[in-house]
Amino acid sequence: MASVFPACSGSASLFQGTNFFPFAAKGSPLHLKTPLSAKCVASLGTEISVPPAVDTFWLWLKEEDISRNEVVLQVPKRLWINPDAVAASEIGKVCSGLKPWLAVALFLIRERSNDDSLWKHYFSILPKETGSTIYWSEEELSELQGTQLLSTTLSVKEYVKSEFRRLEEEIILPNRKLFPSPITIDDFFWAFGILRSRAISRLCNENLVVIPFADLINHSASVTTEDHAYEIKGAAGLFSWDYLFSLRSPLSLKAEDQVFIQYDLNKSNVKLALDYGFIEPNSDRNAYTLTLQISESDPFFGDKLDIAESNGFGETAYFDIFYNLPLPPGLLPYLRLVALGGTDAFL
Numbered sequence: 001m002a003s004v005f006p007a008c009s010g011s012a013s014l015f016q017g018t019n020f021f022p023f024a025a026k027g028s029p030l031h032l033k034t035p036l037s038a039k040c041v042a043s044l045g046t047e048i049s050v051p052p053a054v055d056t057f058w059l060w061l062k063e064e065d066i067s068r069n070e071v072v073l074q075v076p077k078r079l080w081i082n083p084d085a086v087a088a089s090e091i092g093k094v095c096s097g098l099k100p101w102l103a104v105a106l107f108l109i110r111e112r113s114n115d116d117s118l119w120k121h122y123f124s125i126l127p128k129e130t131g132s133t134i135y136w137s138e139e140e141l142s143e144l145q146g147t148q149l150l151s152t153t154l155s156v157k158e159y160v161k162s163e164f165r166r167l168e169e170e171i172i173l174p175n176r177k178l179f180p181s182p183i184t185i186d187d188f189f190w191a192f193g194i195l196r197s198r199a200i201s202r203l204c205n206e207n208l209v210v211i212p213f214a215d216l217i218n219h220s221a222s223v224t225t226e227d228h229a230y231e232i233k234g235a236a237g238l239f240s241w242d243y244l245f246s247l248r249s250p251l252s253l254k255a256e257d258q259v260f261i262q263y264d265l266n267k268s269n270v271k272l273a274l275d276y277g278f279i280e281p282n283s284d285r286n287a288y289t290l291t292l293q294i295s296e297s298d299p300f301f302g303d304k305l306d307i308a309e310s311n312g313f314g315e316t317a318y319f320d321i322f323y324n325l326p327l328p329p330g331l332l333p334y335l336r337l338v339a340l341g342g343t344d345a346f347l
């Protein structure tokens with residue numbers, strides 16, 4: 001059976017004792033409000049059982065008791081990996097017209113092989129792949145036959161392949177000097193998986209950002225709030241000020257407890273498996289995603305699209321239907337809009 005957990009790619013010796021990363025050492029740009037240590041462990045210690053395929057796993061541990069909402073970690077903006085970091089880099093110009101995730105994916109791939117990268121230590125501990133179903137073998141995927149997870153996984157893989165082919169043709173090959181080392185489809189899948197499992201989009205003004213080291217924090221179903229991430233302005237060094245990503249613990253913790261957050265309360269188990277490579281045993285996560293679309297051949301296509309857009313939907317809309325829960329708001333009105341025809345369309 002496929003592993004839905006990542007194997008640890010870093011070396012445990014990096015983390016001997018409590019002072020682990022060069023980044024987290026004294027005078028580093030990382031702000032640790034109270035001692036915090038990262039460990040590469042053999043078992044998660046979460047409420048979710050760990051299959052034998054799991055080797056090791058990075059996590060953050062507090063070394064002192066902390067109360068709920070206490071700040072545990074701050075990361076200055078200059079370490080964030082986002083479209084601004086790409087724009088300021090050597091590949092900024094050629095990536096300016098790309099979708100943000102494509103630009104950041106290329107940036108991740110390029111920085112990973114750069115020995116002088118600002119994020120060198122961070123890249124050394126990133127997993128080679130996540131447990132996402134996009135990395136499962138044919139044989140493993142055959143276990144999913146008949147499920148929505150399988151069809152979604154296959155279409156995501158197709159989408160990633162076609163985006164890569166376009167990127168190769170339009171950006172990578174015409175700019176050989178900027179991309180001296182060959183970039184393979186596997187590299188691109190790696191970057192895609194890293195972004196799906198580690199990028200956040202909940203900060204104000206940030207649509208896609210990876211916050212190195214804050215992204216080591218694991219998910220727990222026992223955390224039921226999502227308001228752990230803040231962007232604040234503060235001291236980013238002895239003499240400098242910067243925007244900081246500030247992470248508060250949603251739970252009060254005893255020394256040596258693992259710091260957990262809630263990744264997303266609204267993601268179904270299909271999305272959790274696809275994005276992170278784990279699912280929750282909790283049946284509230286079991287959902288079927290219904291896809292509805294206003295057909296371009298509909299005689300009222302333009303009007304219907306206007307109505308959909310003015311209500312926050314598009315030409316295609318996705319609705320997660322959860323087992324034993326009421327239908328999502330918007331599903332029935334959207335369905336009615338799609339189905340309206342004949343004289344009803346003039347009502």
Ligand SMILES: C[S@@+](CC[C@H](N)C(=O)[O-])C[C@H]1O[C@@H](n2cnc3c(N)ncnc32)[C@H](O)[C@@H]1O
Binds near residue numbers: 004046130277
């Ligand atoms: C944001 S990263 C967290 C960093 C992770 N600890 C590591 O060592 O790479 C998200 C990944 O951590 C793992 N993860 C986080 N919380 C988990 C949980 N409760 N159960 C299983 N895997 C989890 C999944 O592999 C997921 O793709």
